[in-house]
Amino acid sequence: MKWYSYSKNGDRVRVPLVLSTSTSTSDPNVASVRDSLKTHLRKKFCPMQALVIDDDPAILLMMTSILNGLGYQVTTAVDGKQGLQELTDSILPDVVLVDWNMPIMNGLEFVKTVRSQTQFNQLPIIMVTTELEMSQVALSADAGISEYIMKPFSPIMIIEKLQMVGVLS
Amino acid sequence: MTTLNSALDPQSFSYISSLVRRKSAIILEGEKAYLVESRLTPVVREMGLLNISELVAELQKPGSQTLNQRVVEAMTTNETSFFRDIHPFDALKDKILPGLIQRRSKEKTLTIWSNACSSGQEPYTIAMILAEHFPMLKNWKVRLISSDLSNRILDKARLGCFNQTEVNRGLPMNFLLKYFTKDGNKWTVDQGIRNMIEFRELNLVDPFPALLPKMDIVFLRNVLIYFSPESKTEILKKVHAVMHKDSYLFLGGSETTMNLKVNFEREQIGSAVCYRPVA
Ligand SMILES: C[S@@+](CC[C@H](N)C(=O)[O-])C[C@H]1O[C@@H](n2cnc3c(N)ncnc32)[C@H](O)[C@@H]1O
Numbered sequence: 001m002k003w004y005s006y007s008k009n010g011d012r013v014r015v016p017l018v019l020s021t022s023t024s025t026s027d028p029n030v031a032s033v034r035d036s037l038k039t040h041l042r043k044k045f046c047p048m049q050a051l052v053i054d055d056d057p058a059i060l061l062m063m064t065s066i067l068n069g070l071g072y073q074v075t076t077a078v079d080g081k082q083g084l085q086e087l088t089d090s091i092l093p094d095v096v097l098v099d100w101n102m103p104i105m106n107g108l109e110f111v112k113t114v115r116s117q118t119q120f121n122q123l124p125i126i127m128v129t130t131e132l133e134m135s136q137v138a139l140s141a142d143a144g145i146s147e148y149i150m151k152p153f154s155p156i157m158i159i160e161k162l163q164m165v166g167v168l169s
Numbered sequence: 170m171t172t173l174n175s176a177l178d179p180q181s182f183s184y185i186s187s188l189v190r191r192k193s194a195i196i197l198e199g200e201k202a203y204l205v206e207s208r209l210t211p212v213v214r215e216m217g218l219l220n221i222s223e224l225v226a227e228l229q230k231p232g233s234q235t236l237n238q239r240v241v242e243a244m245t246t247n248e249t250s251f252f253r254d255i256h257p258f259d260a261l262k263d264k265i266l267p268g269l270i271q272r273r274s275k276e277k278t279l280t281i282w283s284n285a286c287s288s289g290q291e292p293y294t295i296a297m298i299l300a301e302h303f304p305m306l307k308n309w310k311v312r313l314i315s316s317d318l319s320n321r322i323l324d325k326a327r328l329g330c331f332n333q334t335e336v337n338r339g340l341p342m343n344f345l346l347k348y349f350t351k352d353g354n355k356w357t358v359d360q361g362i363r364n365m366i367e368f369r370e371l372n373l374v375d376p377f378p379a380l381l382p383k384m385d386i387v388f389l390r391n392v393l394i395y396f397s398p399e400s401k402t403e404i405l406k407k408v409h410a411v412m413h414k415d416s417y418l419f420l421g422g423s424e425t426t427m428n429l430k431v432n433f434e435r436e437q438i439g440s441a442v443c444y445r446p447v448a
Contacts, residue, residue, distance in 0.1 A: 023447040132333065134351045141342055150333055160339045163255055169440070 047073045048167060049091055053083035053110065054099040059151075063097060063128075066155045070168060080105030086112060087120070095167045097149075097158075100129035100140070108143055115144035124165035128153065149159070177206050181225045185209070185240065188228065193318055194400040208243045220320045241317040246395070249287040251294050253390070258294060259421045260441035261386070262302050265417055269385055270303065272415065277309040284373070284382045284408075285392035286315040289326030289366075290335070293358055295388070296365040297344050312382065316371035327368050331356035344413035373404045383413050391421035395446045398429060405431040409446050418444040 010042075050072045052063045064074045075090060077083040079102045087093075096114075100107040107127060114120045124146040137148050146165045149157055162168035182216055185205050186197040206221070213224050216236075252258050256263045260360060273279055283292040289418070292315035299306055299313070317323050336345060349356045371378070387408055393401045408418065409432060418433060419441075420426070426433045426444055433444035 014306070106383065132351075132354075134346065134349075136348055137342060141346060147343070150337050157337050160250070160252070160255070164252075164339075164341055 020158065029141050048070055048095070049073050049075070049093040049095045050076050051086055051090075051093040052098075053077045053078065053080065053096065053102070055079060055102040056099070057126075059099070059104070063158070066158050069155075070159065070162070075079070079103055081108030087114065093125070094124070095162065095165065096123060096125045097128050098125060100127060100131050100136075109141060111140065111143040111145055124167055126161055126165065143151060170350065172304045177202050177221050181222045184225045185221070185226070185244075187431055188237065189241055189244045193238065193245065193372065193399070194404075195241075195244060195395045196397055197244065209240065212239060212243055221324050221367060228258070228421075238320070238352055242321050245322070247321055247322050247412065248320075249290045249391070251290045251344075252339040252341070253291065253294075254422050255325045255339070256439065256441035257388075257390075257443070258298060260438040260443065261295070264438050265386060265422075265443075266299075269415075270305070272419045273309075273385070279306065279309055279428075280312045280314070281410075282333070282388065283313065283315045284317075284371075285387040286317050286368075286388075287313065287322055287325060288331075288335075289329060289333075289368075290339075291315075291388055291390070292326070292368075296362045297348050299365065300348070300362060301344070311365070313366050314381075315366050315368050318370070318372040320370050323368050323370060328379045329363045329365075331357075334359050344374045349393050374400065377407055377411060381411050383392065383416075385413055385416050386414060390419055391406050391424070393424050395419060402429045403432055405429060405433065409433065412448075414446065416446060418446070420444065 005054060028044060048071060050067045052060055052067070052074055053076070053169075054060050054063070055078050060076045060078075064076065067074045075086055075093065080098070081104050082105050083096070083098065084105070087096075098107040098110055105113075108128065111125055111127070114123065114125065125144070126149060127140045127145045127146045128149045129140075130151045131137075132150055140148065147161045149161055171182060174263075182197075182199075182202050188193050189197055209221055213219070213221060216224065216227065218224055218227065218385050224240070227233060228240060247349060269279060281295060283295060286292050292313055296313055299311065315326065317326070323326070331349075332355060336349070345356070348362050350359065351357075389404075389408060393404065396404070405426060412418065432447045434447050436445050437445055
């Protein structure tokens with residue numbers, strides 16, 4: 001069980017829901033009912049959390065709507081510094097989607113800062129950016145991002161990358 | 170000035186749909202008339218014709234094989250992506266290839282067939298997995314055969330050149346960095362990866378070439394969905410005949426052998442579903 005406490009925001013408790021898979025079945029119908037039940041329960045009681053950082057309100061809106069549709073609860077921030085604040089103040093998200101070019105603290109600085117802290121070692125971070133050069137992809141890979149999405153993007157591209165970093169089945 | 174009128178009359182639709190069915194097995198029901206219109210209007214324009222009924226007249230002239238092929242190709246759907254549906258490729262990497270490599274360690278041969286490969290994302294995905302995770306196969310005779318009915322789309326596949334939308338779909342960052350180079354607004358797969366693939370034209374409705382080797386893994390994804398149950402059955406039987414006993418078949422996410430009289434058994438590998446030939 002995980003317990004999160006927020007200032008001015010009450011408490012949030014996470015209880016992992018284990019549905020037995022020991023009665024493993026080869027019947028595809030039973031398996032698919034079981035899987036959709038699991039997904040349903042998980043979405044209802046323990047939504048995944050995403051932190052989206054972008055200085056463009058239109059992108060924040062679009063990303064929030066895509067992620068909500070996938071069952072995520074979304075927190076947003078408009079620059080890297082605010083993103084860091086969210087990371088330390090709020091619930092640890094399951095995934096971060098971060099823009100590169102932003103005022104105050106850009107996405108690359110954000111990633112470097114996050115990765116310098118061991119408690120965020122495993123946190124999947126996806127860079128979502130208009131930067132398209134290989135050298136830039138390499139730079140952000142070196143900084144420690146998990147995946148890269150080039151703008152403009154469509155919902156399917158987000159879905160595929162979330163699957164790739166292991167936060168969507 | 171002439172105005173282009175591509176509106177489709179019932180006779181033209183019925184001619185086109187029977188041509189496409191005969192040549193590719195693709196079924197175009199009545200509600201697909203809009204598709205015929207939108208896909209063939211560019212052909213009409215290219216040929217300097219006025220409408221689809223003029224195109225139908227051209228199709229019936231002797232010596233119009235190329236145009237016939239062009240029309241059939243225009244009616245195919247080429248939607249594809251790298252690592253499409255992801256799970257089959259996890260199964261390939263984690264279970265299927267390690268097992269096959271053990272079982273074929275004497276012969277040191279491995280044959281994989283990516284069918285209806287469209288613009289090549291599927292075979293390139295397989296080739297990158299082989300290069301990345303199975304370097305020991307360098308000393309093996311590995312054949313990665315990749316086929317499609319459409320020569321136009323195969324030409325694109327051979328180039329291995331992809332635009333931003335294409336590399337943005339399902340391609341892991343590490344593979345982009347390792348196996349692609351960027352030139353202008355195009356990303357090209359490295360020659361080494363391209364050399365691993367044999368692209369060839371093959372129509373699933375035709376008898377398979379006699380020299381087709383026995384397959385260890387067959388990808389036949391997102392193509393049977395366009396065919397009638399009879400065509401599906403016939404094609405799956407032909408595929409069965411070129412598969413090794415202990416081989417694997419992948420179909421698309423919405424495709425199954427259920428309700429078809431074919432000898433395949435469904436097997437779940439991790440989150441992937443594949444089909445194993447039975448006698
Ligand atoms: C939707 S794409 C599938 C691409 C890839 N297999 C995938 O799953 O992403 C369908 C492809 O099937 C090809 N096709 C359609 N009819 C065919 C036939 N009779 N024989 C061979 N290929 C065919 C089309 O040319 C097209 O490239």
